[in-house]
Amino acid sequence: MxxxxxxxxxxxxxxxxxxxxxxxxxxxxxxxxFVENDILCPAAASGVAAAAGDLEFIQQAAAEGATLxxxxxxxxxxxxxxxxxxxxxxxxxxxxxxxxxxxxxxxxACNYGRVEVAQxxxxxxxxxxxxxxxxxxxxxxxxxxxxxxxxxxxxxxxxGTPSHVSTLCHDELDVDALWGVLKPWQSSAKSSSTHIFHSxxxxxxxxxxxxxxxxxxxxxxxxxxxxxxxPDIAKISIVLGAIxxxxxxxxxxxxxxxxxxxxxxxxxTEHFSGFxxxxxxxxxxxxxxxSRGKVKAVADLIWSKLTNSYAKDILHxxxxxxxxxxxxxxxxKGKRQLDxxxxxxTTLAVCQALAQDANHTDLASCRFxxxxxxxxxxxxxxxxxxxxxxxTTDAADKRGLPVDAAAWDGWLYSGGHATVCTxxxxxxxxxxxxxxxxxxxxxxxxxxxxxxxxxxxxLRLIHTxxxxxxxxxxxxxxxxxxEIWDQEDLQTALTASDATSxxxxxxxxxxxxxxxxxxxxxxSRLDGGAPGYLWxxxxxxxxxxxxxxxxxxKSSVQQLLGPETAWKLAxxxxxxxxxxxxxxxxxxxxxxxxxxxxxxxxxxxxEGVLELCCEACPGAPDPLPRGVVVTFSLxxxxxxxxxxxx
Numbered sequence: 001m002x003x004x005x006x007x008x009x010x011x012x013x014x015x016x017x018x019x020x021x022x023x024x025x026x027x028x029x030x031x032x033x034f035v036e037n038d039i040l041c042p043a044a045a046s047g048v049a050a051a052a053g054d055l056e057f058i059q060q061a062a063a064e065g066a067t068l069x070x071x072x073x074x075x076x077x078x079x080x081x082x083x084x085x086x087x088x089x090x091x092x093x094x095x096x097x098x099x100x101x102x103x104x105x106x107x108x109a110c111n112y113g114r115v116e117v118a119q120x121x122x123x124x125x126x127x128x129x130x131x132x133x134x135x136x137x138x139x140x141x142x143x144x145x146x147x148x149x150x151x152x153x154x155x156x157x158x159x160g161t162p163s164h165v166s167t168l169c170h171d172e173l174d175v176d177a178l179w180g181v182l183k184p185w186q187s188s189a190k191s192s193s194t195h196i197f198h199s200x201x202x203x204x205x206x207x208x209x210x211x212x213x214x215x216x217x218x219x220x221x222x223x224x225x226x227x228x229x230x231p232d233i234a235k236i237s238i239v240l241g242a243i244x245x246x247x248x249x250x251x252x253x254x255x256x257x258x259x260x261x262x263x264x265x266x267x268x269t270e271h272f273s274g275f276x277x278x279x280x281x282x283x284x285x286x287x288x289x290x291s292r293g294k295v296k297a298v299a300d301l302i303w304s305k306l307t308n309s310y311a312k313d314i315l316h317x318x319x320x321x322x323x324x325x326x327x328x329x330x331x332x333k334g335k336r337q338l339d340x341x342x343x344x345x346t347t348l349a350v351c352q353a354l355a356q357d358a359n360h361t362d363l364a365s366c367r368f369x370x371x372x373x374x375x376x377x378x379x380x381x382x383x384x385x386x387x388x389x390x391x392t393t394d395a396a397d398k399r400g401l402p403v404d405a406a407a408w409d410g411w412l413y414s415g416g417h418a419t420v421c422t423x424x425x426x427x428x429x430x431x432x433x434x435x436x437x438x439x440x441x442x443x444x445x446x447x448x449x450x451x452x453x454x455x456x457x458x459l460r461l462i463h464t465x466x467x468x469x470x471x472x473x474x475x476x477x478x479x480x481x482x483e484i485w486d487q488e489d490l491q492t493a494l495t496a497s498d499a500t501s502x503x504x505x506x507x508x509x510x511x512x513x514x515x516x517x518x519x520x521x522x523x524s525r526l527d528g529g530a531p532g533y534l535w536x537x538x539x540x541x542x543x544x545x546x547x548x549x550x551x552x553x554k555s556s557v558q559q560l561l562g563p564e565t566a567w568k569l570a571x572x573x574x575x576x577x578x579x580x581x582x583x584x585x586x587x588x589x590x591x592x593x594x595x596x597x598x599x600x601x602x603x604x605x606x607e608g609v610l611e612l613c614c615e616a617c618p619g620a621p622d623p624l625p626r627g628v629v630v631t632f633s634l635x636x637x638x639x640x641x642x643x644x645x646x
Contacts, residue, residue: 007031007045014051017079018112023071024051024078047071050088053081062091070104077117078108085109085117089124090464091219214243214261215454222427222458226466230364231427234320234349238268240434240454241321247450248316248438255438257450268324275301275327276353283360291362291379292389296400298350299391302343303399307336318342318433320349340392341433344368344375347391348426351377368421370429370473371414372536373601376403383420411593411602417533424469431458432474456481463516472520476540479516483544486513490551499560506569510548517541521585531588535602538586539609545577546616574617581613 011028018024027047049057050072062068068088076084085105109118221239225231242264247255258264279301286293305326316322318341326336338346348368355363369378369388380387388403408416421429436451459478463470470478486505493502520537551557552570561569580586586609595603 007048010045010052010054010057011048013053014048014075014079018051018075021051021075021078023074023108024048027051027071027075047075050081050084051075051079053079053084055081055084055087058084059087074104074108076108077105077114077121078112080109080112080114080117082117082120086120089121214258215457217261218243218454218458219461222431222461223465226424226427226462226469230352230423233345233352233426233430234269234272235265236427236430237320237345237349238265238272238324239321240430241316241319242268243454244316244319244434244436244451245321245325247448247454248436250438255448255450267328268321271324271327272320272349275323276350279350279354280357283354288359289362291365292400294354294360294363295347295351295366295377295379295389295391298354299343299347299399300396302338302346302350303394303396305331305336306338314339315437316435318345318435319430320346341375343392344377345430345433348377368426368429369418370421371412371418372473372534374412375429378420381420383418385416407598410596411535411599415533415592419471419473421471422469424466425471425474428459428462428466428469428471428474431455431462432477434458452481452484456485472524472534472537475516475520475523476537479513479520479544480540482513482516483547487547487551494554494556494560497560502557502560506548506552513544514541517544521580531585531592533589533592535586535589535605538580538589539605542577542580542586542609543612545573545580546612549573549577549616577613577616581609 011031014024015028024047031045031048046058046061046068049061053076058068058072073085073088076088089105106118106121108114109121218239221236225236239261242258242261246258249255279298282297282301283294286297302323305323314337317337317339320342322338322342323346326338329336345368348366351363351366354360355366365379365381367378367381367383369376369383374392377389377391378384378387379389385405385408386402388408389400390403391399393399403413407413419425432455434451434455436447436449436455438446438448456478459470459474459481462474463478486508490502490505493505517537517540520534521541524532524534524537526532549570552561552566552573558566582588583591590606593599593602
């Protein structure tokens with residue numbers, strides 16, 4: 001049991017490990033305000049608990065609603081407590097433009113010679129930049145034990161960041177104050193920290209320098225639900241929709257993280273529960289063993305609440321949250337629409353809830369089945385056509401029937417090889433379907449960085465902790481988000497004329513995003529390694545490599561890296577890009593299908609990939625830069641790419 005005496009003991013242990021540490025002293029000053037008045041406040045003691053290595057205490061404080069500040073990670077690493085550092089790192093994942101947590105953790109490890117912690121942080125993506133105070137406390141013996149890569153990191157840092165920024169990072173500042181100090185430093189272009197803090201300022205609530213509470217709640221919900229045998233589809237979908245909605249309103253001034261996500265979710269859940277009562281009343285007229293009839297009845301009831309028209313491309317209509325907004329608005333008040341995913345997800349969520357009733361346990365066999373541009377429900381884990389239930393049509397007489405045999409062989413249904421999601425994969429599908437679009441126009445659309453942050457952090461959490469839930473579309477969605485952030489890092493290094501940093505970024509970004517795309521392709525292959533029925537993973541990998549080749553052939557990149565290096569890297573990217581288009585790869589997928597007018601989306605995507613291939617394969621200069629040997633004809637390979645559409 002936690003007592004004042006116990007907390008005082010934690011404080012003593014922490015002080016013995018980190019005597020005189022500024023951040024520990026700050027945490028102790030905060031704690032003393034409570035202890036001296038005999039007030040038990042676990043949240044205030046989290047910092048000293050981290051320094052003392054008491055993970056159980058920190059976890060309990062977090063479970064009781066304590067907001068852990070960034071000093072907790074620093075103190076855990078400074079104390080050399082790898083198990084606490086790992087938990088903080090995983091419990092509060094940080095994307096590339098919110099690296100303050102990670103930077104402080106690395107600083108704590110290096111300041112006190114915690115080599116094991118520092119190496120673990122490096123191995124798990126801790127950024128190689130931060131304050132100039134890293135490793136300042138190491139003696140020569142400790143320095144000799146630091147891995148070579150970490151020593152190089154320290155040398156790089158020593159000349160990278162102004163000391164006044166390092167000092168400020170130790171203080172609790174609001175974003176505006178921090179931005180005011182960083183702005184004069186913007187012209188130095190020695191680090192991407194200005195970009196980091198600028199993006200942070202746009203995304204976080206005013207006056208806060210912590211991870212948004214709504215995002216932490218979403219992470220907790222996803223983690224908890226995926227730990228169960230049957231994740232609560234309604235809960236996850238409501239939480240995700242409640243965050244996505246306010247971050248994607250067209251009025252930029254109104255875009256914000258939910259102020260009280262718990263209240264928003266509670267209200268939506270109440271509307272959903274009311275709908276379940278209505279659904280149960282409808283079920284009284286159905287045979288208890290008619291699973292297909294029950295699914296149709298649920299879908300019909302959902303459709304009765306919607307405007308009688310099907311809206312495939314409407315934005316942000318894919319969640320149960322959207323449906324609860326429809327229920328709250330009532331009839332006759334504006335458009336009441338769901339897209340395909342919205343209808344299927346809501347139907348599945350209702351079936352899952354009803355399966356808890358004794359008379360409807362058969363609905364537990366209902367599964368989410370998804371292709372590359374469509375989704376539906378199935379009553380069989382094997383996913384055969386006869387068990388499929390098409391519910392996205394607005395024609396009531398066709399709703400609830402198996403998919404037509406002719407359509408089943410087409411691309412829209414993945415040639416009968418669509419993914420049948422396990423309950424955990426269904427949760428990942430909900431995250432993958434998050435839509436960051438504010439304005440959805442090709443090339444000129446606008447995305448919400450807040451929603452991208454939400455999606456990336458959750459997909460990364462699933463990929464790290466529940467890898468079995470990741471299917472090709474989810475892997476590619478995560479890889480695509482990695483490329484977005486990585487491209488900004490590449491541009492920052494290029495603007496800073498930092499050849500070393502640019503080279504490192506090129507290597508790390510390729511291994512991250514490209515690795516996910518390749519994993520998606522491997523998952524989609526047929527037994528024996530032949531190309532499967534999914535085209536999009538090939539489109540993702542080809543697009544990535546094409547954009548990489550175009551970047552490398554920029555005159556500014558050639559000038560910074562040298563023409564020989566830039567061209568060698570570009571040719572490697574082009575060769576791999578065109579290899580993924582070959583008959584043994586992407587073209588092999590397309591051969592499975594006979595293209596029809598209903599495959600317009602596929603045809604548009606293939607056309608876009610071909611355009612990227614052509615743009616990325618310019619005529620080679622004559623003469624070639626010294627040392628560059630092009631062992632294949634770009635003109636011939638370009639023609640081969642065009643052959644995809646034959």
